[in-house]
Amino acid sequence: MENSSKQTQESYRFSVAPMMDYTDRHFRVLMRQITRKALLYTEMVVAQALYHTKKPNHLLDFDTEEHPIALQIGGDDPIHLANAARLAENWGYDEINFNVGCPSPRVQSGNFGACLMANPDLVARCVESMKKASSLTVTVKHRIGIDNLDNDILLQEFVDRVAAAGAQRFAIHARKAWLKGLNPKENRTIPPLQYERVENLKRNRPYLTIELNGGLTTPAECLQALKIFDGVMVGRAAYKHPLRWQQIDELIYKDNPQSITASKIIKNMLPYTQQHLMKNGQLWEIAKHFLNIVQEVPGARSWRKSLSFKAQKRNADLNVLLEAATQLEDVGL
Numbered sequence: 624m625e626n627s628s629k630q631t632q633e634s635y636r637f638s639v640a641p642m643m644d645y646t647d648r649h650f651r652v653l654m655r656q657i658t659r660k661a662l663l664y665t666e667m668v669v670a671q672a673l674y675h676t677k678k679p680n681h682l683l684d685f686d687t688e689e690h691p692i693a694l695q696i697g698g699d700d701p702i703h704l705a706n707a708a709r710l711a712e713n714w715g716y717d718e719i720n721f722n723v724g725c726p727s728p729r730v731q732s733g734n735f736g737a738c739l740m741a742n743p744d745l746v747a748r749c750v751e752s753m754k755k756a757s758s759l760t761v762t763v764k765h766r767i768g769i770d771n772l773d774n775d776i777l778l779q780e781f782v783d784r785v786a787a788a789g790a791q792r793f794a795i796h797a798r799k800a801w802l803k804g805l806n807p808k809e810n811r812t813i814p815p816l817q818y819e820r821v822e823n824l825k826r827n828r829p830y831l832t833i834e835l836n837g838g839l840t841t842p843a844e845c846l847q848a849l850k851i852f853d854g855v856m857v858g859r860a861a862y863k864h865p866l867r868w869q870q871i872d873e874l875i876y877k878d879n880p881q882s883i884t885a886s887k888i889i890k891n892m893l894p895y896t897q898q899h900l901m902k903n904g905q906l907w908e909i910a911k912h913f914l915n916i917v918q919e920v921p922g923a924r925s926w927r928k929s930l931s932f933k934a935q936k937r938n939a940d941l942n943v944l945l946e947a948a949t950q951l952e953d954v955g956l
C-alpha cells in the first residue's frame with residue numbers, strides 16, 4: 624500500500640482518538656462514512672509484540688478507505704519502536720503516534736504509556752529512533768502531567784525535549800494522570816480538565832503543533848478550541864455519538880458536507896461486512912459499532928436490543944443488517 628502522507632496535511636485539525644477495544648478497523652470504516660477528512664487513530668499496538676511476531680498482519684492491517692490514518696504505538700525500547708515505524712511505513716500508515724498518555728497498570732508494568740512522562744530523555748530517544756527508521760510523521764500523545772510531576776515548567780521541558788528529538792505534533796490530554804491510586808477509567812474522569820495549561824503551552828511555544836484532547840463533546844466546542852489550538856482530538860464522544868460529527872468536513876475542512884443517515888451507513892458497509900464474514904469474521908464484530916448510530920429517537924432502544932440479540936448469534940449473516948437498515952429506512956432514519 625502506498626503512503627499517502629500528502630493526504631494528511633492538516634487532517635489533524637480533527638481526529639478520532641485511539642481507544643483500545645473501540646477504534647478497531649471496523650469502527651474506523653464506520654467513521655469514514657461520516658467524515659472523509661478527519662485523522663483516525665488505531666488502538667494502541669504494543670511495539671514489543673510487533674517486534675516478536677512473525678505475522679504482524681492482524682495487528683496492522685487496515686482498509687485503504689481508512690486513510691488518513693495514524694498507527695498508535697506503545698513501548699519504551701528504541702529498537703522495538705524503530706521496527707514499528709518501519710512496519711508502519713511499509714503498511715502504508717500516514718503517521719505514527721507514540722503513546723505517552725495511557726495510565727493502565729499493565730502498561731506501567733511494561734514501563735510505557737504515561738509513566739514515560741517522568742523520563743523525557745527516553746521518550747526523546749524513542750522518537751529519534753522512529754524518525755531515523757522511517758519518513759513518517761512522528762507524533763506524541765501525552766498528559767499535562769503525572770502524579771507530582773505536574774506543572775507548566777515540567778510540561779514545557781518535556782515537550783521541548785521531545786520536539787528537539789523530532790516529534791512533529793503533540794496530542795495533549797488536558798488532565799494529569801494519577802498513576803498510583805486511580806484506575807484508567809478514573810484517570811479519564813477524576814483529574815480535572817485543565818485546558819488553560821495546554822493553552823499556556825501553546826502561547827509559550829506558538830511554533831509547536833498542538834492537538835487538544837479531553838472532554839470535547841460537540842462540533843461547536845471543537846470549533847471554539849480550534850481558535851487556539853492547531854487540532855482537536857475527540858475520543859468518547861465520537862464513539863458514543865458518531866452521527867454528531869457529520870458536519871465536521873464542512874465546518875472544519877471547508878469540504879462538501881457529509882449528509883448520511885443511520886440506514887445508509889449500514890447499507891454502505893454491507894460489502895465490507897460481507898468480506899469480513901467471508902474471512903470467517905463474526906457479524907457482531909462489526910454490528911456492535913452500529914448500536915450508537917441510532918439515538919434519542921422513539922424506538923431506538925428496542926432497535927438496539929434487537930440488533931444486539933440477532934447479530935450476536937453464531938451464524939448471524941448479512942440479513943440481520945439488511946433488516947436493521949430497513950427498519951430504520953421505514954422511519955426515515
Ligand SMILES: Cc1cc2nc3c(=O)[nH]c(=O)nc-3n(C[C@H](O)[C@H](O)[C@H](O)COP(=O)(O)O)c2cc1C
Nearest residue numbers: 640641642643666667722796837838839857858859
Ligand atoms: C475505552 C478507552 C480506551 C482508550 N485507549 C487508549 C489507547 O489505546 N491509547 C491512548 O493513547 N489513549 C486511549 N484512551 C484515551 C483516549 O484516547 C482519550 O485521550 C481520552 O478518552 C480523553 O478524550 P475524550 O474525553 O475525548 O474521550 C482510551 C480511552 C477510552 C475511553
